[in-house]
Amino acid sequence: QVQRAWWKEASIYQIYPSSFKDSNGDGVGDIPGIIEKLDYIKALGVDVVWVCPIYTSPLVDMGYDIADYRAIDPRYGTMQDVDNLIAGLHARGLKLVMDLVVNHTSDQHEWFRRSRSSKDNPYRDWYIWRKPRYDAQGNRHPPNNWSSYFSGGAWTYDEPTGEYYLHLFAKEQPDLNWECDAMRGAIYNTMRFWLDKGVDGFRMDVINLISKDPELPDAKIIHQDRQYHHGSEHYANGPRIHEFLQVMGGIMKEYDAFNVGEMPWVEDPDEILRCVGSSRNELNMIFNFEIVEGIDHGEGGKFTPQQWQMSELKSIVNKWQRFMYENGGWNALYLENHDQARTVSRWGSDKPEFRQLAAKMFATFLGLQSGTLFLYQGQELGMSNIPSDWGMEEFRDLETLNHWKELCDTRPNDEEAKALAKTQYHTKSRDNARTPMQWSEHRHAGFTTGDPWFRVNDSYKQCNAANQVGNPTSPFEYWAAILRLRKEMVDMFVYGDFEMVDADNDDVFAYMRSFDGKSVMVVCNFRESPVEWNVPLGLYSPKEETLLITTYGDISSTSRSVSLRPFEAFACTQ
Numbered sequence: 001q002v003q004r005a006w007w008k009e010a011s012i013y014q015i016y017p018s019s020f021k022d023s024n025g026d027g028v029g030d031i032p033g034i035i036e037k038l039d040y041i042k043a044l045g046v047d048v049v050w051v052c053p054i055y056t057s058p059l060v061d062m063g064y065d066i067a068d069y070r071a072i073d074p075r076y077g078t079m080q081d082v083d084n085l086i087a088g089l090h091a092r093g094l095k096l097v098m099d100l101v102v103n104h105t106s107d108q109h110e111w112f113r114r115s116r117s118s119k120d121n122p123y124r125d126w127y128i129w130r131k132p133r134y135d136a137q138g139n140r141h142p143p144n145n146w147s148s149y150f151s152g153g154a155w156t157y158d159e160p161t162g163e164y165y166l167h168l169f170a171k172e173q174p175d176l177n178w179e180c181d182a183m184r185g186a187i188y189n190t191m192r193f194w195l196d197k198g199v200d201g202f203r204m205d206v207i208n209l210i211s212k213d214p215e216l217p218d219a220k221i222i223h224q225d226r227q228y229h230h231g232s233e234h235y236a237n238g239p240r241i242h243e244f245l246q247v248m249g250g251i252m253k254e255y256d257a258f259n260v261g262e263m264p265w266v267e268d269p270d271e272i273l274r275c276v277g278s279s280r281n282e283l284n285m286i287f288n289f290e291i292v293e294g295i296d297h298g299e300g301g302k303f304t305p306q307q308w309q310m311s312e313l314k315s316i317v318n319k320w321q322r323f324m325y326e327n328g329g330w331n332a333l334y335l336e337n338h339d340q341a342r343t344v345s346r347w348g349s350d351k352p353e354f355r356q357l358a359a360k361m362f363a364t365f366l367g368l369q370s371g372t373l374f375l376y377q378g379q380e381l382g383m384s385n386i387p388s389d390w391g392m393e394e395f396r397d398l399e400t401l402n403h404w405k406e407l408c409d410t411r412p413n414d415e416e417a418k419a420l421a422k423t424q425y426h427t428k429s430r431d432n433a434r435t436p437m438q439w440s441e442h443r444h445a446g447f448t449t450g451d452p453w454f455r456v457n458d459s460y461k462q463c464n465a466a467n468q469v470g471n472p473t474s475p476f477e478y479w480a481a482i483l484r485l486r487k488e489m490v491d492m493f494v495y496g497d498f499e500m501v502d503a504d505n506d507d508v509f510a511y512m513r514s515f516d517g518k519s520v521m522v523v524c525n526f527r528e529s530p531v532e533w534n535v536p537l538g539l540y541s542p543k544e545e546t547l548l549i550t551t552y553g554d555i556s557s558t559s560r561s562v563s564l565r566p567f568e569a570f571a572c573t574q
């Protein structure tokens, strides 16, 4: 028996504030800019808007380094603007989800300034400080061998007090100490502060990293040649994670609020179910990373090449679709966000003749699965990665820049490695998703009247909201149709069963959804070439009359096969 919930039926639109819409000509997107575009968001047909961090921040990591949890960064606007945003959304029947980034703060946060000031400051214990280790020669070393996600080690030595602090991300993002009661209390109060304001929920940044093994043991060594090692076995879903998540879940429940937890480095389905199971009162759902950081990351990590395989994509999708259906958990569906490259470029094609077709194919593939659907700004337009002829000077993201710097420092003359890394940045850098939103064919794509903080993708004349809204063949209108279909057939698409079809096919991703004796077949050609798809024995054959949605407007089929055009996708009933 399926348990119904508004958030299971909802679709969520993610906004990256710096790059969405600039209202005052300073080149940076802002909250009044978001308010200008609420009708656009409503027209797409989503139910919830998730806004990435807009709190006071030095923007070392684009706002994921928060200096004050209760203040709005002046670049984005004021608290009054947030009130107006909430009112504008609620007036349209939309909800607001904010980012909750509580694994770490900025090093400019008042808590950290105090913490680092002296060993006996009351805030000392709010962060994770440890004494150095010394070797036989008396050389100083960090307390353990963990690496940071943004290159180098996870510890920085702080001269004034002679200890190291932990930072799993940049050195300007010190990790909070969740073993400290007072610190936890401050975070829980912060959640209430925003919920009392009328915010409808949170997206919780790397929430599974907050509970660490207090011993902070050395990481197991997988790559002998490296100085620092991953270590997630000691802090991903650590010893007290469920205790903390249940407190937060309790707060969310009081407000009937929505939450989704971002959870890297955990793959065990049973552990994930302990976080999202319907009886657990922890999280509604999580973002897992198996597709976006699995199928095309090579052995050496994100910026090493790996040709993705259809069989792997199928087995990941099938596993999670079936597992949550059978075990009373819930999936978050996404392919893009501010940390991931653009789908069309990464797994489809952004050639002019294919870009829109690929965008619509991915909309079909993702949009008709079971789960809560997340769309990232620009995905509804089929926006593509930054052009291949942009040089390194255009990149802004510290993950990419730190990686590049480390490579240039350690292998300055290895031209081959450098060329390879550049190709990888053009495929997978976070910057691919962060170029300004393309509103129109006008100067700077209508994003700003000033100089944009980040260069606008050269594709804006062909790909923009103005030429897509109201155009029946556009990706925007196709996404709108998918979202309508999910609402009209909510039992089928939200609550129905999922079954993979033709699992061994390397070109075509096909699946059946079913509910109460009825079914829908979804067929997606992932290739830029035509593919003849033989309908598996025992299945009904797709016909023009039974189409629910189609990327080409019609289909070309006989009773036993369908001639799929490049990136063609459709869904049909019996």
Ligand code: TEU
Residues within 6 Å of the ligand: 061, 064, 065, 101, 149, 169, 205, 206, 262, 264, 293, 302, 338, 339, 399, 430
């Ligand atoms: O990302 C968490 C995370 O796991 C990242 O390391 C992610 O894997 C990486 O960006 C992909 O290359 C979250 C936020 O989404 C990200 O923007 C922040 O930089 C990070 O946390 C630190 O707050």
